[in-house]
Amino acid sequence: MEQTLDLPPGYTLVALREVGDAFAHGCDIAAEAGAGTLVWVRRYDLVEFAVVLEPDEPLKSARRAFFAGINAVADAIAAHCPPEREVSFDWPDTIRFDTGLLGGGRLAWPKDCAEGDVPAWLVFGVLLRAADIAHLPEMQAASGVSLLSEGFELVDTDAIIESFTRHLMTAFDRWRERGFEAIARDYLERLPKQKAGEIRGIDLNGDLLVSGPAAGGPPQRTSLVDALEMANWYDPQSRGPKFG
Numbered sequence: 288m289e290q291t292l293d294l295p296p297g298y299t300l301v302a303l304r305e306v307g308d309a310f311a312h313g314c315d316i317a318a319e320a321g322a323g324t325l326v327w328v329r330r331y332d333l334v335e336f337a338v339v340l341e342p343d344e345p346l347k348s349a350r351r352a353f354f355a356g357i358n359a360v361a362d363a364i365a366a367h368c369p370p371e372r373e374v375s376f377d378w379p380d381t382i383r384f385d386t387g388l389l390g391g392g393r394l395a396w397p398k399d400c401a402e403g404d405v406p407a408w409l410v411f412g413v414l415l416r417a418a419d420i421a422h423l424p425e426m427q428a429a430s431g432v433s434l435l436s437e438g439f440e441l442v443d444t445d446a447i448i449e450s451f452t453r454h455l456m457t458a459f460d461r462w463r464e465r466g467f468e469a470i471a472r473d474y475l476e477r478l479p480k481q482k483a484g485e486i487r488g489i490d491l492n493g494d495l496l497v498s499g500p501a502a503g504g505p506p507q508r509t510s511l512v513d514a515l516e517m518a519n520w521y522d523p524q525s526r527g528p529k530f531g
Contacts, residue, residue, distance in 0.1 A: 290329055292445060294452050298323045298338075305330045308526065310412030313337035314395045317408035327448060330417075333527055334390070334434070334444050337412035338455070347402040349409060350394060350493045350511060351467055353379070354474045355458040356411035357392045361477055363450035364389075364415075369438040376478045378495055379511055381520040382415065387432030390415035390528040391520035413451070414521070416528050417444045431530035 292300055301324060303312060309326040314337075316324065322341035338356070342349035360382060361374045368374070368384070375383045380391045393412040400406040416433040434444060461469045471489040480487070484500030493511035522529045 290445070292325075292327060293449050294325060295456065297456070298325050298452055301326045303328045309335045309337040310393055310395070310410065310414075313339055313410040313412060317410050318397075322408075325448075325452065331444075332416070332418045334413070334415040334417050334447055336448050336451075337410050338452075340409040340411060342406060342409055344405060345403050346396055346400050346406045347492050349406055350396070350515075351470070351489065351491075352409055353392065353394045353411060353493065353511070353515070354470050354489065355462060356394075356413075356455060357382070358470060358473045358477075359451050359454035359458050360392060360413055360415075360447075362454040363447045366450050366454075367439060367443045367447055372437070374477060376474065377519070378478060378509060379493075379514050380518060384432050384434075384437055387437075388520060388528060388530065389432050389434070391518065393518060393521070394515055414528055415447070431528065 291302070294300055299320070301312070301316070301320070303309065303326065305328065307328045309328045313324070313326040316326075317339045320339055322339055324339040326337045328335040340352055342352060357376065357380065361376070364374050364382070364384065372385055375386070377383065380393065382389050382391050391414065395410040395412070396406045397408065416431060418435045419433045434447075458470060467489075474489070475487050478487070481497075482499070486498040486500070488496045488506075490496050490508070495509040495511070496506040497509070498506040520528055
């Protein structure tokens with residue numbers, strides 16, 4: 288029997304073989320496939336998937352859907368991890384488990400979409416290291432973590448994706464009912480502060496705003512778009528999360 292996922296109503300599963308690229312394929316089919324299409328690559332060493340979204344606001348602010356997505360990933364990991372373990376973020380897209388680099392998220396949109404136009408689609412993609420890679424030097428491997436090395440069961444890797452789809456729906460419901468501030472608050476709770484007393488927020492365009500404890504001067508701004516383009520957690524050569 289072929290492996291599959293149990294997804295809630297509203298999602299359509301597209302399964303790829305091991306050599307597939309969920310994020311790239313999601314971008315390729317997004318315009319035709321439509322919202323709720325979840326592209327999943329069947330492989331044992333990575334949890335790899337991407338979901339197509341159809342926002343109803345201009346690209347400039349629609350990119351904030353990234354935070355709903357990465358919150359949903361963290362909630363799904365937390366729901367299946369051993370007790371008293373911590374899921375945290377590095378701004379904006381790196382996912383850490385007990386401080387070890389586990390993976391991250393990515394976001395794509397149509398290249399010809401202007402900031403003030405509503406994009407036809409967004410694609411939110413995720414890669415998490417499921418299993419350790421045996422051929423890596425021990426010191427290099429030690430700076431990253433995998434789900435299986437951190438006490439997860441093999442069955443949890445698929446369950447995390449299934450859980451993500453439900454948490455994502457909940458996140459967008461919270462956004463509609465309580466505004467984006469509820470999403471920003473959840474995200475910032477998992478983003479460690481650099482200095483005690485700093486005040487943080489996420490701007491309308493998704494940028495990180497940080498003010499010192501003493502009022503005075505504009506907040507320090509860190510670009511969401513620039514950081515997503517850098518994808519510091521991602522190794523394009525191995526097409527997976529970096530170690531470190």
